[in-house]
Structure formats: C-alpha cells, structure tokens
C-alpha cells in the first residue's frame with residue numbers, strides 16, 4: 429500500500445506553549461503511516477525479511493510513523509502478554525503471530541503454574557500446546573518490542589510492538605534512527621543520512637557507543653551475529669574510541685543528573701568532556717545520532733552556566749546543531765526537538781541581553797565624559 433506524505437504542519441510560527449501538549453490533554457493524534465513509496469520488504473540472505481530503499485531517501489525523511497498494536501508495562505509477564513495478544517482484533521493478532529521469534533524460552537517457569545490455575549480441568553490434553561503458544565508469544569515479544577518512554581521522564585516506561593518497524597534489521601553503523609515519540613504516540617523512523625536506492629534500511633537495536641565485544645554480547649539476545657562493517661572488521665583504535673565515547677557520555681550524563689548548584693570547576697571539567705566527546709563522535713562517524721544532539725545541548729547548558737562571553741557564539745552554534753540533529757533524528761513534533769529549540773532561544777536571548785549590557789555600559793561612560 430502506498431501512503432502519501434502526511435500533511436506538514438509549519439510549527440515555525442507557533443510558540444512553545446502552543447506546540448507542547450497541554451498537561452491534561454490527550455496526545456496529538458496524527459495518522460499512522462509507513463512510506464511504502466520509499467521502501468519495500470525483501471528477503472535477506474541471513475537476517476530474514478528486511479526493508480530496502482526503492483528510491484533515494486534524503487537525510488531527515490520520516491519513513492515510519494507507526495502506531496503500536498500492543499503496549500504493556502515494563503513489568504508485564506507471559507500471562508499479561510498472552511491475554512493482551514488474545515484481546516487483539518483478528519488482523520492485529522495475525523500481524524503479531526507473523527513476527528520473528530528468536531529468543532530462547534525463559535528460565536523462569538513460575539508463570540506456568542499461574543496458567544495451570546486459570547485453565548479448566550478438561551484442557552489437560554492440550555496444556556502443553558497452550559504453554560508452547562505462551563512461549564512463542566513471549567519470544568515474539570522479546571524479539572520485537574521497542575522501549576516506549578512516556579512524556580513524564582519520571583513515569584515508568586512501557587514496551588510496545590510496532591510490526592512494520594520490527595522488520596528493520598540491525599547495524600552498528602545505522603542509516604536510520606528509531607524512537608517512540610510520546611507527544612504523538614507513534615514510533616518514528618528517520619533517515620540519518622542520504623540513503624541510496626537499493627540500500628537496506630538499518631537501525632541500531634543497541635547503544636552503538638559500546639565496543640565490539642560488548643555489542644556482540646548484547647546482540648546475542650536477538651540470536652544473531654552482526655555483520656556490519658564495524659563488527660566484521662573491528663579495529664582496536666575504533667574500539668578504543670567507542671569505549672572512550674561511552675565513558676565520556678556516562679560522565680556527562682552523571683553530571684546532568686546531579687541536582688543543585690555545581691561549582692565552576694565541575695562545569696569546566698564537564699565542558700571539557702563534552703568537547704572531547706563531540707570530537708570522538710565525529711571521528712567515529714557517529715555525528716548523525718541523537719547522542720550528539722544530547723552532548724551539544726549539555727555543552728550549551730554548561731557554557732551558559734560558566735558564562736564566558738568569548739564562548740557565546742560557539743554556544744549559539746552548538747545549540748543550532750542540537751536543533752538540527754533532533755530535527756533529523758526525531759522530527760519537529762518530538763519533545764527533544766522542542767527542548768533544543770527552547771535552549772537555542774535561551775542562548776540567543778542571553779546573547780542579546782549581553783549586547784544590551786554593553787550598550788548601557790557605553791552610554792554610561794559617554795554621560796560621565
């Protein structure tokens with residue numbers, strides 16, 4: 429099915445208050461679509477079905493904007509999942525069962541007793557089949573679920589099934605970026621760079637900052653060995669850089685999470701980590717993921733706290749880059765993009781007020797002379 433481009437809402441003239449969802453309103457409902465005019469599903473030699481570009485796709489294009497068929501709280505187990513699958517309408521239930529299942533059965537078997545208790549006596553002859561069905565559902569769920577963080581950062585995350593996006597295969601050097609957008613209640617997938625016709629659309633299932641050995645270990649969960657260029661020919665320098673990025677990012681995040689006033693010395697130290705992290709992300713060709721957006725934004729916040737006037741222009745530049753990265757990876761209706769725009773406005777306003785300070789200073793001097 430070919431789905432036309434969704435209407436593009438020009439939000440450049442709207443204020444932040446108009447863009448952000450009202451606290452008591454429901455999410456903004458927009459159509460669920462996948463750009464079947466840009467890609468097709470095809471069998472791959474090793475990784476099942478994959479999505480391949482049928483046209484050149486420009487960087488930043490939103491290729492998927494998909495509504496989930498199922499969303500469960502993080503703590504849901506086999507019984508909750510099975511009940512939710514059985515409650516789906518026929519078409520959606522079919523979509524669920526058609527998804528790949530590659531994880532091994534869970535070692536935890538307590539849920540089997542739970543199933544036994546809720547089953548009728550006369551089901552005993554088919555009980556094993558029923559358990560196999562529960563296990564199949566759980567494996568599909570574990571293989572395909574996406575993390576869905578709510579708008580409220582402190583609220584619990586959920587896990588959702590988005591059958592079209594679930595077809596995307598993995599690469600540690602991805603050309604598309606996926607994330608659940610709670611503002612519109614959709615999973616979005618954007619092109620991270622210009623994609624040529626014929627290229628497979630590849631997203632990363634994991635944090636690509638991990639070194640090769642760690643990535644391999646985590647990817648075992650999906651039961652495959654990654655064949656991307658970073659994994660097939662790992663080199664020590666590259667692994668060192670990824671490990672370094674991971675460490676710096678952890679330090680930057682730890683600092684971000686700290687509440688209360690921080691000393692100028694700490695600010696400068698963290699800003700030093702930001703500068704190093706940006707340099708390494710660029711060197712590693714990872715400047716297109718939103719990790720870079722987060723690092724730029726944190727750099728701007730630190731720079732504003734320190735308040736060096738010489739650095740103000742670089743702060744505006746970084747804030748502009750953060751806006752650009754979030755627009756490309758997540759789109760203009762994401763909270764990350766809105767926050768980046770807000771940050772850019774603050775740093776520009778700060779610059780303006782600094783300019784005013786200079787004017788006042790000059791006029792005062794003129795009066796004195």
Ligand SMILES: [Zn+2]
Pocket residue numbers: 599600601643654655656657658659660
């Ligand atoms: Zn890889």
